[in-house]
Amino acid sequence: MSSSDAFRAHPLNLNHKVIDLSLVKILPDSHAWTLEGDIFNPESIPIINMNDENAMELMRFACKTWGVFQVVNHNVPKNLVDEVELQGERLFSLPMDRKLMAERTLNDMSGMGWCVSLLSLQRACGLRASLFLDHRLNMLSSCGPMTTISSARRLMGLILGSLGVTEDDVKWVGSEGELEERGAALQLNSYPPCPDPDRAIGMAAHTDSTILNILHQSNTNGLQVFRGDGTGWITLQPHPGAFVILLGDLMHILSNGLYLNPIHRAIVNQTRHRLSIVYLHGPPPSVKIGPLPQLVDSNHPPLYRPITWNEYLGIKAQYFDKALTTISLRNGFMDADDDDDDSGKID
Numbered sequence: 001m002s003s004s005d006a007f008r009a010h011p012l013n014l015n016h017k018v019i020d021l022s023l024v025k026i027l028p029d030s031h032a033w034t035l036e037g038d039i040f041n042p043e044s045i046p047i048i049n050m051n052d053e054n055a056m057e058l059m060r061f062a063c064k065t066w067g068v069f070q071v072v073n074h075n076v077p078k079n080l081v082d083e084v085e086l087q088g089e090r091l092f093s094l095p096m097d098r099k100l101m102a103e104r105t106l107n108d109m110s111g112m113g114w115c116v117s118l119l120s121l122q123r124a125c126g127l128r129a130s131l132f133l134d135h136r137l138n139m140l141s142s143c144g145p146m147t148t149i150s151s152a153r154r155l156m157g158l159i160l161g162s163l164g165v166t167e168d169d170v171k172w173v174g175s176e177g178e179l180e181e182r183g184a185a186l187q188l189n190s191y192p193p194c195p196d197p198d199r200a201i202g203m204a205a206h207t208d209s210t211i212l213n214i215l216h217q218s219n220t221n222g223l224q225v226f227r228g229d230g231t232g233w234i235t236l237q238p239h240p241g242a243f244v245i246l247l248g249d250l251m252h253i254l255s256n257g258l259y260l261n262p263i264h265r266a267i268v269n270q271t272r273h274r275l276s277i278v279y280l281h282g283p284p285p286s287v288k289i290g291p292l293p294q295l296v297d298s299n300h301p302p303l304y305r306p307i308t309w310n311e312y313l314g315i316k317a318q319y320f321d322k323a324l325t326t327i328s329l330r331n332g333f334m335d336a337d338d339d340d341d342d343s344g345k346i347d
């Protein structure tokens with residue numbers, strides 16, 4: 001079972017009409033969207049130096065409060081990120097007939113997609129094209145995947161440490177193996193300028209179905225995270241050289257509800273093309289993921305049943321934002337936060 005097999009559970013929206021987004025002068029009805037919620041800007045989602053001796057505590061605070069933070073000193077070389085960005089720009093600017101030759105199909109998840117997966121459950125298409133690469137990541141760069149994977153692993157070590165768990169406690173984190181067995185994938189998202197940005201969305205609000213996503217946004221902002229207190233959206237300003245770390249549903253499960261899996265979305269703007277590069281970090285697709293035993297006791301019963309990534313992606317495709325509820329064990333138990341009045345404090 002490879003990560004590609006796992007993502008196959010996410011359906012393509014086969015009814016969509018592919019349009020060349022770069023030629024859009026008037027927003028088509030198929031892409032019209034109502035943007036809901038106030039926007040708070042700017043706000044202090046932390047930027048954490050991975051070499052800081054307090055990195056673990058800072059991450060614990062950020063993961064409990066936001067479920068998102070940015071990191072610097074991540075060891076992924078700038079020229080590698082620049083190269084992926086350059087190649088991404090090149091691929092997305094190819095003529096439409098060339099891009100269609102690389103369109104994702106039901107049998108091969110790698111390729112170009114328009115209006116795919118998560119959005120198929122929603123009202124209209126996002127104004128976006130995406131290039132998804134599974135274990136053939138090295139199509140873009142030969143040394144890149146391994147550098148990124150070792151950086152993701154270091155990050156995982158810090159986040160697990162922030163939960164009081166070591167890498168040895170979670171065997172699959174350090175498992176060696178081929179890329180395809182690791183649950184690694186890369187997604188490039190291209191958002192063209194939009195004539196009517198207040199009536200369109202780039203990527204609709206969602207939580208990520210991974211353990212975590214590592215995101216690079218070019219110097220154009222557009223990523224917004226829904227505030228944990230439910231009052232509105234925060235725009236994450238691109239920070240030079242930083243990656244945005246977004247915790248996914250599986251990290252929320254592993255932490256037994258302690259760490260947030262933030263709702264986020266990408267908006268578009270009138271003048272600038274925006275590219276985001278997202279490294280999806282999942283577990284090996286057939287390993288069962290459940291609340292870490294170290295975080296479960298009689299006061300903190302397990303909130304979710306163990307599930308493989310593959311199974312979870314299938315549930316997510318069907319139930320979308322209700323996916324976690326379908327695997328919840330919380331029948332009459334206290335709410336995760338009810339006995340945790342220190343959320344927001346470092347402990």
Ligand SMILES: O=C(O)CCC(=O)C(=O)O
Nearest residue numbers: 189222223265266276278
């Ligand atoms: O483009 C962005 O900033 C958001 C992308 C995203 O959320 C995703 O690919 O899951």
Ligand SMILES: [Fe+2]
Nearest residue numbers: 206207208264
């Ligand atoms: Fe996302």
